[in-house]
Amino acid sequence: MRHQKAGRQLRRTTEQKLSLLRNLATSLILEGAIETTEAKAKELRPFVEKLITKARTGTLHARRLAGVHVHKRAASDKLFQELGPRFATRKGGYTRILKTGHRKGDGAEMARIELIEG
Numbered sequence: 241m242r243h244q245k246a247g248r249q250l251r252r253t254t255e256q257k258l259s260l261l262r263n264l265a266t267s268l269i270l271e272g273a274i275e276t277t278e279a280k281a282k283e284l285r286p287f288v289e290k291l292i293t294k295a296r297t298g299t300l301h302a303r304r305l306a307g308v309h310v311h312k313r314a315a316s317d318k319l320f321q322e323l324g325p326r327f328a329t330r331k332g333g334y335t336r337i338l339k340t341g342h343r344k345g346d347g348a349e350m351a352r353i354e355l356i357e358g
Contacts, residue, residue: 275350
């Protein structure tokens with residue numbers, strides 16, 4: 241039974257899923273928008289929004305907490321120098337998910353997740 245097991249499994253172990261989310265979050269922060277499957281985008285949204293909320297404070301403690309998930313220095317710098325101040329007055333909802341149709345190979349539902357304009 242799956243009592244109190246929140247979130248999607250994405251057919252991965254816990255470590256693999258966490259690694260996937262970290263890499264997708266880093267790509268989203270650096271690029272501003274990425275296209276992935278709808279399930280991955282829906283799992284990524286709260287993960288990234290928590291990172292941006294930490295970046296809004298801009299403290300050293302918040303930078304170290306975010307550094308656990310964002311391993312690239314360029315992504316961490318962009319998160320705290322650009323995205324944090326950009327969303328400083330916004331209380332949440334930093335990302336948008338747009339459905340883009342089906343993937344040609346296997347028919348998976350695809351979606352584009354992007355950061356909204358501050």
